[in-house]
Amino acid sequence: MATKLKKSYKFALRSSLYITLTLSVVFVLLLHWIAAPGTVPDYVKAVLLFAAINFAICFFIIQFRVERFIYQRVKRIYDDVSLLESTSFQRQPITTDMATLTREIEKFAEGKKLEIETLKVREAYRKEFIGNVSHELKTPLFTVQGYILTLLDGAIKDKNIRKKYLQRASKGVDRLIYIVRDLDMITKLELGDLHLVYEEFDIVELIQNVFDLLEMKAAKKNITLTFDMNYQTPVMVRADKERIQQVVSNLVVNSIKYGKPDGTTEVSIENLIRNKVIIRITDNGEGIEKQYIPRLFERFFRVDKSGSRKEGGSGLGLSIVKHIMEAHNERIYVESVFGIGSEFSFTLEKIAYPGGDTGEVDH
Structure with missing residues (x-):
C-alpha cells in the first residue's frame, strides 16, 4: 500500500x-x-x-x-x-483506497457469515439440549409425583402399597439425582473447574475392580466380563484414578446395557506408542448404526430411545467420558458394526514400573 x-x-x-x-x-x-x-x-x-x-x-x-x-x-x-x-x-x-476497503468489507462479511452460521448451529443444539433435559427430567418427576399423589389420596393407609410406592418414588428421585449430578460434572469439565488429581496406578487392577463392582449387573444378562489375556505384571499409568475408573465403569456399563444375553465384554491393554497405552473395551452386542456414531458423545443422545431408558442411567455417560478424556488431553475412539458389536478405546500416559521396569505390554 x-x-x-x-x-x-x-x-x-x-x-x-x-x-x-x-x-x-x-x-x-x-x-x-x-x-x-x-x-x-x-x-x-x-x-x-x-x-x-x-x-x-x-x-x-x-x-x-x-x-x-x-x-x-x-x-x-x-x-x-x-x-x-x-x-x-x-x-x-x-x-x-477502494481496493483495500473492498477487501476489508469482504473479510468482515465472511467473518460475520461464519459467526451467524455458528450461532445457528448453537441455537439448534441449545433447543435440542433443552428439549432433551426437559424430557429426561419430566419422566422421573411425573413418576414421583404420581406415586406421592396416590399415597395422599388414601393409599398411604395400606402398609404394603405405601412401602411399594415409596420405593418406586425413591427410584425416581435417584434418577433425578443422577441427571443433576452428571450435568453438574459436565458443566465443571467444560468450564475447567474440575480439578484432576494425577497419580500413578495399575490400570489392570482398576479394571478388575470395575469388573467386581459390575459382576452382578452383568450376571443378570449372563454377560462375561473378561480380559483378553492374563496380565501377569502391572501396567502403570498416570492419570486421575477416580475419573478413569468412572470412564471404565461407564464404558463397561454401556457394553452390558446394549450387550446381547450370554455375551462377552472383553478389555485389552496395548502399547500405542512408547509412552502411551490404549485400553479397548469390546462387546459382541447389538452394535451401532454408522449414522449414529458421530453423535454418540452428545448429551442425552440415545440410539435406542425407548430401550435405553428402561435400563436407567442419566443419558450423559458417554458425554462425561469424552470430557474426562479431553481434560486429560487424551483421545477416545469408537468403532462399531451394527449387529456384530462395538469397541470403545481410550489412551493413557504410560509410565515405567516401580523398580525401573519398562512397562511393556506383551501381546
Missing part, C-alpha cells in the same frame, strides 16, 4: 493533466490571437508558466475534493461497521 501510488492521486494527476492541456490550448489560441509579432519567447514562457501553475492548482483542488468526498462516505461505512463491534475495523485507520 505504502509503495504504490494512491489511486486517488492517479485520478487527480490525470484530471489535472487533462484540464491543464485543455486550458493551455485555449490560452495558446488566445495569445496567438492577441499577441503582437516578435513576442514569441515571452509567449512560450507565459504558456509554460500558465500550464505549471494551472496543473498544480488543479491537482490540489481535485485531490482535496476527491479525498474529502470519498472520506465522508467511507467514514459512514466505518461508523456503521463499528456499531457491530468489529475489532478488525477498529484496529485500522480509515482508508480511502
Whole structure:
C-alpha cells in the first residue's frame, strides 16, 4: 500500500493533466490571437508558466475534493461497521483506497457469515439440549409425583402399597439425582473447574475392580466380563484414578446395557506408542448404526430411545467420558458394526514400573 501510488492521486494527476492541456490550448489560441509579432519567447514562457501553475492548482483542488468526498462516505461505512463491534475495523485507520476497503468489507462479511452460521448451529443444539433435559427430567418427576399423589389420596393407609410406592418414588428421585449430578460434572469439565488429581496406578487392577463392582449387573444378562489375556505384571499409568475408573465403569456399563444375553465384554491393554497405552473395551452386542456414531458423545443422545431408558442411567455417560478424556488431553475412539458389536478405546500416559521396569505390554 505504502509503495504504490494512491489511486486517488492517479485520478487527480490525470484530471489535472487533462484540464491543464485543455486550458493551455485555449490560452495558446488566445495569445496567438492577441499577441503582437516578435513576442514569441515571452509567449512560450507565459504558456509554460500558465500550464505549471494551472496543473498544480488543479491537482490540489481535485485531490482535496476527491479525498474529502470519498472520506465522508467511507467514514459512514466505518461508523456503521463499528456499531457491530468489529475489532478488525477498529484496529485500522480509515482508508480511502477502494481496493483495500473492498477487501476489508469482504473479510468482515465472511467473518460475520461464519459467526451467524455458528450461532445457528448453537441455537439448534441449545433447543435440542433443552428439549432433551426437559424430557429426561419430566419422566422421573411425573413418576414421583404420581406415586406421592396416590399415597395422599388414601393409599398411604395400606402398609404394603405405601412401602411399594415409596420405593418406586425413591427410584425416581435417584434418577433425578443422577441427571443433576452428571450435568453438574459436565458443566465443571467444560468450564475447567474440575480439578484432576494425577497419580500413578495399575490400570489392570482398576479394571478388575470395575469388573467386581459390575459382576452382578452383568450376571443378570449372563454377560462375561473378561480380559483378553492374563496380565501377569502391572501396567502403570498416570492419570486421575477416580475419573478413569468412572470412564471404565461407564464404558463397561454401556457394553452390558446394549450387550446381547450370554455375551462377552472383553478389555485389552496395548502399547500405542512408547509412552502411551490404549485400553479397548469390546462387546459382541447389538452394535451401532454408522449414522449414529458421530453423535454418540452428545448429551442425552440415545440410539435406542425407548430401550435405553428402561435400563436407567442419566443419558450423559458417554458425554462425561469424552470430557474426562479431553481434560486429560487424551483421545477416545469408537468403532462399531451394527449387529456384530462395538469397541470403545481410550489412551493413557504410560509410565515405567516401580523398580525401573519398562512397562511393556506383551501381546
